Amino acid sequence: MKQPPFPSDTNELYLPGIPLLAPIAGHTDLPMRLSARRHGCRYAFTEMVDAGSLVFGNHKTNSLLIARDPSEEFLGIQLVGSEHDILAKAAQIVNQHHFDVLDFNLGCPAPKVAKKGEGATFAVKRPDEAVRAFEVLVKNSNIPVTAKTRIASETDPEPTVKFCLALQNAGAQAITIHGRLMKNFYSGPVFTGIIREIRRTLTIPVIANGGIMTQPLHDKLLLDTECPNAMIARGACGNPWIFREIAQKKIQPPTLREFMDEMRLHFEGMMHFYGIENGLRICRKTLLEYLRGRGFPGELRASVSFLNSVEQFETMMQRIAEGPSPRYYQMLEQNPDMERRLLP
Ligand SMILES: Cc1cc2nc3c(=O)[nH]c(=O)nc-3n(C[C@H](O)[C@H](O)[C@H](O)COP(=O)(O)O)c2cc1C
Known part of the structure; x- marks a missing residue:
């Protein structure tokens, strides 16, 4: 699909209104991204890549995870980790490859990530340390560093706002907020009011995430959160046409x-x-x-x-x-x- 040009006169990473394909472990590999791109997906991310595996792991596995097709206009890599020296080395490896953004995973609730105190657990249980780890990525990265996290409370915006402000001060160039608590994994309502408070407080772009299964739900999430962009995960799995629907502002399933x-x-x-x-x-x-x-x-x-x-x-x-x-x-x-x- 024909794409509008990239903005040359703005510092924003993402053109407003254009959805992002989320990092989805086990899904957003190169073939899925190419499928989404055939239907207009512009911004996409690799699956979550473990920083330690990138530094010490199997070359073949890593090369599949970080593969980028030459036709991919914009691709972010997402790292998960916590140890400073490993994150620093991982960021330096990322510098040697072609990525547009380095995103730090502070939202994954999966037990194998939580066990290491990383992902969402890092953000919730040790937010100050998570921010320091984020600073290590910023210091070592040649490309913009962003974060993806979750709301910390469904009723009180304060802890999430505080955490996101600290990430912004540490150099984050955008933050994606999944509007569900860590304990709820991927189910239940998305707390758009909390995302909206973060959007209103931060000066960097905030990307809203959670529950987009159709074009109307995409537009509603932008409206409710006042965010310039939204990120889609499960709504794009087996359904690359969601990008065309959003661009054309109407429900248009495939024949x-x-x-x-x-x-x-x-x-x-x-x-x-x-x-x-x-x-x-x-x-x-x-x-x-x-x-x-x-x-x-x-x-x-x-x-x-x-x-x-x-x-x-x-x-x-x-x-x-x-x-x-x-x-x-x-x-x-x-x-x-x-x-x-x-x-x-
Ligand atoms: C199977 C699965 C794998 C996921 N893997 C990642 C991941 O690697 N990194 C990440 O930041 N979020 C990951 N997520 C979370 C999604 O990116 C997204 O935040 C979440 O699914 C909410 O969006 P949705 O309601 O549009 O699905 C994963 C979610 C699912 C269901």
């Missing part, structure tokens, strides 16, 4: 033909990127995301979990070509508020 073409391109991209054996294993969750909420029978979705060959993929596509169950379109007609994910 069955568009859906199948994109699914095939994404699948082929994964086979190319990971190789057939690993690609087949990794693509199962991606294909399931595409099928989710589009009226395909349970047994088809179940068969994806056992996908073991390209031939099986072709058989699956033949079944998909028959379309979702007729009940799906009837249900859409009867429930105007139901999320629309496929057109006949």
Whole structure:
């Protein structure tokens, strides 16, 4: 899709109104980003990269995580970590590659991250130390450093505002706020009032995150939070068309033909990127995301979990070509508020 030009006369990282594709571990690899980009996604991030793994880890694994396609206009890398010397070295490695932004993960609640006192736990339990770790990244990075964090309270903006102000003073050039508490992981309401208070207090751009599954929800989140940009995570998984919908300001799900073409391109991209054996294993969750909420029978979705060959993929596509169950379109007609994910 045609993109507007980058602003040359502003310091802001992101053009207002243009959504960001979130870092999503296990999802926002190069093939998913290219799929999103085909439908207008401009700003995207790598999956979260563990700073220690980047410094000491397996070269092959790292090279997949930090791969950037030459066609990618804007790509941020996200690091998670806490130890200063490791963060410093990781930032220096990032300097040797082509990234537009270095984002620090201060919002991940996953147990394997929390166990190390990193991610959301770092922000909530040791906010002052988290800010000092952030300063290490700023000091060692040649590119803008940003942070992604969560609200610390659903009722009182003060602790989150205080933390974000400290990050801003430490050199953050933008902050993304996921409007849910760490303990709620990814479910429940998004507390837009808290994000709005942060937006009103900070001078750097604040990006609102949480709960965007459709174009109207994107526009509502911007309205409610007064933020210039929003970040989309799960709403983009198996649904790259959300970027086109937001750009065109209307709900416009793919037709069955568009859906199948994109699914095939994404699948082929994964086979190319990971190789057939690993690609087949990794693509199962991606294909399931595409099928989710589009009226395909349970047994088809179940068969994806056992996908073991390209031939099986072709058989699956033949079944998909028959379309979702007729009940799906009837249900859409009867429930105007139901999320629309496929057109006949
Ligand atoms: C499976 C999964 C993996 C995620 N991985 C990351 C990650 O690597 N880094 C990060 O900052 N957030 C990560 N998140 C959080 C999302 O970026 C986002 O903040 C959250 O899902 C809320 O947005 P949403 O409601 O649009 O999904 C992850 C979320 C999910 C569900």
